[in-house]
Amino acid sequence: MDKLVIEGGNPLSGTIRIHGAKNAALPILAASLLAEGTVRLSNVPHLLDIEVMLSILNRLGCKTRHELETVTVDTASANSSHVPEDLMKQMRSSIFLMGPLLARFGEVTIYQPGGCAIGERKIDLHLKGLKALGAEIIEGDEKIHCRASRLTGTDIHLDFASVGATENIMMAAATAAGTTVITNAAREPEIQDLQHFLNKMGANIVGAGTDTITIHGVERLEPCEYEIIPDRIVAGTVMIAAAVTRGNVTLTKTNPSHLSSLIHVLKRAGVQTSACNDIMNISCMSRPKAVERIVTSPYPSFPTDLQSQVMVLLSLADGFSVMKETVFEGRFKHVEELSRMGADISTDMNYAFIRGVQRIYGATVEATDLRAGAALVIAGLAAQGTTVVEQVHHIDRGYDRIENMFQGLGARIYRETPVPRPLDLAN
Numbered sequence: 001m002d003k004l005v006i007e008g009g010n011p012l013s014g015t016i017r018i019h020g021a022k023n024a025a026l027p028i029l030a031a032s033l034l035a036e037g038t039v040r041l042s043n044v045p046h047l048l049d050i051e052v053m054l055s056i057l058n059r060l061g062c063k064t065r066h067e068l069e070t071v072t073v074d075t076a077s078a079n080s081s082h083v084p085e086d087l088m089k090q091m092r093s094s095i096f097l098m099g100p101l102l103a104r105f106g107e108v109t110i111y112q113p114g115g116c117a118i119g120e121r122k123i124d125l126h127l128k129g130l131k132a133l134g135a136e137i138i139e140g141d142e143k144i145h146c147r148a149s150r151l152t153g154t155d156i157h158l159d160f161a162s163v164g165a166t167e168n169i170m171m172a173a174a175t176a177a178g179t180t181v182i183t184n185a186a187r188e189p190e191i192q193d194l195q196h197f198l199n200k201m202g203a204n205i206v207g208a209g210t211d212t213i214t215i216h217g218v219e220r221l222e223p224c225e226y227e228i229i230p231d232r233i234v235a236g237t238v239m240i241a242a243a244v245t246r247g248n249v250t251l252t253k254t255n256p257s258h259l260s261s262l263i264h265v266l267k268r269a270g271v272q273t274s275a276c277n278d279i280m281n282i283s284c285m286s287r288p289k290a291v292e293r294i295v296t297s298p299y300p301s302f303p304t305d306l307q308s309q310v311m312v313l314l315s316l317a318d319g320f321s322v323m324k325e326t327v328f329e330g331r332f333k334h335v336e337e338l339s340r341m342g343a344d345i346s347t348d349m350n351y352a353f354i355r356g357v358q359r360i361y362g363a364t365v366e367a368t369d370l371r372a373g374a375a376l377v378i379a380g381l382a383a384q385g386t387t388v389v390e391q392v393h394h395i396d397r398g399y400d401r402i403e404n405m406f407q408g409l410g411a412r413i414y415r416e417t418p419v420p421r422p423l424d425l426a427n
Contacts, residue, residue, distance in 0.1 A: 004389040004403055006380035007412035008362055012247035014409045018235045018254045019045040019400050020069065020228035023093075024190040027167045028197045028228065029053050030096035032073045033062075033104055034174060035201050037223035044071045044228055045400040048393065052091045059084050060101075075223075081105040085142075088113055091397075095123055095164055098146065099172030102135060107147035125158055125165035132156050133172055133180065153178030153217050161186040161298050166213065167194055174203040176217040185213045188299040189258045193229045200224045230278075232258040233305045234399060237374050239282045240309045241406065243271040244316060244382045248283040249409055256280055261302045265291055265310060269317060290319025290356055296327050308334045308375035315343040316382060317356040325350045334372035337365040341379055341387070362387040367394045377402060381411055 020043035030053070032039040044050060044066065054064045054071070061079035065072045081101040088094040092113045101108035113123070127137050127144070133156075135148040153176045158165055163186040170191075173180035185191070187209055195208035201224050204216040235254045242249035243266060256263070256275035263273050269288040274281045291314060296304040304327035314321040315338060325331050332352055335345050341363045344355040362385030367373025373395035380387030389395075392415070395402055403413045 001390065001418065002392040003416045004377060004380070004392055004395075005414055005416050006362070006377065006383075006387040006389070008380055008383035008385060008387060010381070010410055010412055011245045012242050012249050012381070012406065012409040012411060015250040015252060016238060016405065016408060017252045018230045018238070019043070021190060021193070021231035021233075022047055022049055022398050023163075023188075023231075023233070024193040025050060025228045026053055026093040027096045027171070027190070027194050028226065029057065029071070029073065030100050031171050031194065031198060032223075033057075033060075033075050033078060033097070033100040034171065034198075035221040035223045036076050038072055038074045038076075039223045040225040041071045041073070042225070042227045043069055043230070045069065045231070047398060047400055048396045049091050049093060049398065052087055053093065056083060056087045056094060056097065059087065078104070081107050082109040083111070085111045093164075095126060096168060096171070098126060098130065099168040099170070102130060102146050102148060103151060103172050103175050106149055107145065109143060109145045111142050111144070125160065125162045126168045129156050129158070129165055129169040130172055133169070133176055151176035153180040153215065155181045155183070158182065158184045160184075161211070163188050163191065163298075166191055170194060170198065170205060170213065170215060173215040173217060174198050174205065175219070175221065176215075178217055180215040180217070182213045182215075183211065185211050186298060187211060189229060189232060189255070197224075197226045200226055230254045233303065233371075235259060235280070236262045236303070236306045237309050237378070237399070238405070239266065239273075239280070240306070240313055241378045241381055242282040243269070243284040243288060244313050244378050246284050246286070247409070249281070251280045251282070252278065254278055254280055261300060262306055262310075265294060265302065269313060288313055288317040290314060290317045290321040290354075293322045293324070295324040298327070304328055304331060305371050307331060308371050309378055311335075311345070311352060311354060312338065312375050312378045312382070314354040315345065315356060315360065315379075319356055321354045321356070323352040323354065325352070333368040334375050337368075337372070337376055338379055340365060341383055343379075359384055361385050364388040364390065367391045370394050370398045374399065374402070377406070377413070381406065381413070
């Protein structure tokens, strides 16, 4: 397994371009199945999750290519609605294929999806939404089969503002008969991006970014070209890393309006931020201040995907901070690893209590999930001594070679790939 080796204590400095958003690209790749022909997407990063999704599309009969940051998907030859079990268990976002495959083929077979172990993430809202549109759902063990001769628009209220369920219903309803209205819809920028993509293919959808989305079903969609939005979580990770290392970093190709909750927290911590169009600057020349209370919640509130990274900043802040996690119950696994580096953090249920320390120290730590891994990299950048982050494959799911990203800002970080040992023929 690859490892990241980090020599800490070097302030980050320079300019970095933020790559496209994984959480926007994945549902858009799935939505390409709704049109027969070639879809061309730009600003698509090279991530493990992206490659898994492309592998699934290939197994469904599509032809895909990923060159530089452009992906082409030819869906004309798609001939299967059975998502391969081995690939589906590698990635939670494979669930996005339910709506498009059901809409195109009238049936879909999936398995319970995999992904990061950050707590229970049921798919019941996805299934309830598709059932409301007229799908018959047959569940057995790990396999789920959905079928519908024709989906029909209806009113759907989500018990929880689920991003995935909102997007799956949008895709399924895009070509359904009649009008679908989703209330208590999730409001994330990635949902807005999906709406823009579907509308460019000929859909008639309004309301993304609010809690009510209306989808007027159309007869068919046509392929198009589209550019994915910048990744707000990658941008936020870089911003926090700049603050933690007391550096000065400029981010380009980003969208400051998607990061307003993080910017507010950073300002409360004494970090200097400025923005103009798609350019942001982050600097922190002195010890940050504690933030009394941060609560994660769906967009536009503070994102759970930046909770672990901000905890590193608070671990080195002056004072006592409290973090409340309300989205995933299993998202404090990084606390034990940060504590091994010298952080003073205690937890109680979904609360974390952080007392800032003067410094943290390098150690060998394990990335237990994608965002926890990013937090440990940030901690390594700020720590005294050498940090080794193991289980890097989790980080590769959401960051395009994170070591290259930080090397460009002056960090001393490199990837160590084990050399396979030759077979001992004597034995």
